Amino acid sequence: MKKIIFLILIVILGLPTIASAQTATDSSVTTKIKERLEKTAEQGLDTIKEELTTQSLSPRKKAYVGLVKSVSEELVTLEYKSQTYPVYVDVKTPVKQDDYLLTLGFFYPDNNQFRAKKILVIDTPQPPLQRQLITGQIQEIDGNKITVDNKSLTINSKTELIIQDIEKPSTDDLELKDSLFAIVTLDKNGDIDQVKNILVIPGKNNPAGMAPTNAT
Structure with missing residues (x-):
């Protein structure tokens, strides 16, 4: 009976030692796995860095x-x-x-x-056109040239002329003191290059601006 009790005590007392040894083994394995993963990760990062460096230096x-x-x-x-x-x-x-x-x-x-x-x-690219709005009353008319705000405007085939209430307007329909709005393009020196659009509102001197006497 004493021998049996003695053997039981040995087994019981020996269990913590076995458990401790097993724990130490598991910890060692975990550490090795972690080290291997870290090494693999470092090698992977180094490979990525090397590849990025190579790419950045490539033509x-x-x-x-x-x-x-x-x-x-x-x-x-x-x-x-x-x-x-x-x-x-x-x-x-x-x-x-x-x-x-x-x-x-x-x-x-x-x-x-x-x-x-x-x-x-290749051809040298042309700079974008500079545009300007000129407004005022017509001061002078000389054929296809008119003066507005002390600026001379030349009307040609490229000019779109619109006169209020006149279906097919021409320079013959213009009168002094008509109100004029003109869009012009400028050259590189800032001078008027082309008169693109003109809108005219007839003044009191222009028959087009007068109401018909038989209007009711």
């Missing part, structure tokens, strides 16, 4: 457009919207100063250079 397709400011054997300098752009050329090009170019090639981030593989001479 990229690019195009520059602008006015030629200077030309040398290997370099053409373009100007576009007050900024200059160096364009390196691999072959001799017949372009000259003040040509307007479209250049196609590759940008190399490692040395911050754009190298053109194809160069096209």
